[in-house]
Amino acid sequence: MKKDLSHMLDSFFDDRSLKKMLHALDEYVHRTFSPVYIPIDVRETNEEYIIIAHIPNAKRDGIHLQFIDDTRLLLSVIYDEQTETIDDEKKIVHRQRTYERAMKSIFLPYPVGESDIHASFQDGKLIIRLPQKKTFIPIE
Structure with a gap:
């Protein structure tokens, strides 16, 4: 039994x-x-403030960056992927669709005009550049 x-x-x-x-x-x-997490790195130089969003599986047409006001951007990323596997021998078709949406508010360190913000996408990284408004004092 x-x-x-x-x-x-x-x-x-x-x-x-x-x-x-x-x-x-x-x-x-x-x-x-x-939830889909979007990691962000920030770098500063004397000339610019750089925000890097790591979105490795995103496609350029699925990335939207919106200017909300002079201190905030809204990043939304849509992952829409379709895969299809066909096994001719067994006459089986497997289709799968993955759809995810991630959103992230990016707070700017100081007020910036929309025309001063430049963004580019390459190698899975969205790079947002702002002019540096801080004054760095050299230390002797």
């Missing part, structure tokens, strides 16, 4: 459709409750 129950449980959890369902449920929970 114990072996039969053990065998039934093993076969129940070995069922491929159940595994697929559990995998899909796990993926749904992960995507729903795990």
